[in-house]
Amino acid sequence: MNFIHAIFNHILEQDQKLVRDLIFRQLGRAPTVQEFAQFLLNFEGNELVESPRKTLGQTFFENQELRVTLERQQRDMGWLREIHSSLANITQLLGDSNTRAMRRVNELxxxxxxxxxxxxxxxxxxxxxxxxxxxxxxxxxxxxxxxxxxxxxxxxxxxxxxxxxxxxxxxxxxxxxxxxxxxxxxxxxxxxxxxxxxxxxxxxxxxxxxxxxxxxxxxxxxxxxxxxxxxxxxxxxx
Known part of the structure; x- marks a missing residue:
């Protein structure tokens, strides 16, 4: 039920009305929770559209995967920025060390x-x-x-x-x-x-x-x- 509510909360109000009208026309009565959940997961939108569309459940799962991928990429970008900063610091330290070494060689x-x-x-x-x-x-x-x-x-x-x-x-x-x-x-x-x-x-x-x-x-x-x-x-x- 939490999963159904999570999906249903992402549906616009006019789409929710459309879902209620369609399910009442098909069943001629108020649906049970199981029937409503099955209809919601298999709902493909406007029936007048002939081309097949992804179900709402499939779209939700894909959005979940995209969010996970995006979060992972953001973590990877943060990690790469830290590596780049560390490399910049190491390069600076090596440059300073090389300068001191050359100065010491000249003195010697x-x-x-x-x-x-x-x-x-x-x-x-x-x-x-x-x-x-x-x-x-x-x-x-x-x-x-x-x-x-x-x-x-x-x-x-x-x-x-x-x-x-x-x-x-x-x-x-x-x-x-x-x-x-x-x-x-x-x-x-x-x-x-x-x-x-x-x-x-x-x-x-x-x-x-x-x-x-x-x-x-x-x-x-x-x-x-x-x-x-x-x-x-x-x-x-x-």
């Missing part, structure tokens, strides 16, 4: 160039120190040869010690002073070598940090490529 490249310039300057200083060290090494070798010659002279002076005692004492004094000066020179040269080794160690540390920076840059570019692949996969899936 600038820092790498600065470190490379510093490394070149340190290498040039190291080359100059190496030249100075080589020059001092030659000077030290020359001093050793001179000292050896002096020792030979000393042996000769010992043979002539009695005759040249006074000259020998003076020569020994001068030789001792020369040895002191040469020892001082050796000490200074050793300190210079120590400083040079420290500089080489600092240069090696700087090169190690530079390699680490290059490694970090490669990892960063690899992460960026993975992010771009994920973005492409997401767009492909959608």
């Amino acid at each position: 490249e600038t820092r790498y160039r600065d470190l490379r310039n510093i490394s070149d300057e340190v290498q040039q200083q190291n080359d100059r120190l190496q030249l100075d060290h080589n020059s001092m090494q030659r000077e030290l070798t020359k001093c050793h040869f001179e000292l050896e010659d002096e020792r030979k002279d000393k042996q000769m002076y010992q043979l002539r010690w009695k005759e040249l005692k006074t000259a020998k004492e003076q020569l020994l004094t001068d030789s001792q002073q020369l040895l002191t000066d040469k020892q001082q020179l050796l000490t200074e040269n050793q300190q210079l070598l120590t400083d040079n080794q420290q500089l080489l160690s600092d240069n090696q540390q700087l090169l190690t940090e530079n390699l680490q920076l290059l490694t970090d840059k490669q990892l960063f570019l690899k992460d960026k490529q993975q992010l771009l692949k994920d973005k492409q996969q997401l767009l492909t899936d959608n």
Whole structure:
């Protein structure tokens, strides 16, 4: 009965009158509820129309299906709008991330160039120190040869010690002073070598940090490529 009332409420007042007149003409009396319901579901409208028409019940069912389809389509459209909004947000986030990544890459490249310039300057200083060290090494070798010659002279002076005692004492004094000066020179040269080794160690540390920076840059570019692949996969899936 609820179903019958639901259908009957969608019929215009003039159509309701037409239904009552037709059913009374056919039955010659007031219909029962079952007869009225059967007549209402099978009613095809004006009998003067020869072409077949859908029954009121069929039209009602079709309207019900259309309403369900429309509601489903509206839900689907809402879902598609949400997906489109989410994709727009993801695209914006990826764009911002790519901008930050490019800015970071530029900063790392600038820092790498600065470190490379510093490394070149340190290498040039190291080359100059190496030249100075080589020059001092030659000077030290020359001093050793001179000292050896002096020792030979000393042996000769010992043979002539009695005759040249006074000259020998003076020569020994001068030789001792020369040895002191040469020892001082050796000490200074050793300190210079120590400083040079420290500089080489600092240069090696700087090169190690530079390699680490290059490694970090490669990892960063690899992460960026993975992010771009994920973005492409997401767009492909959608």
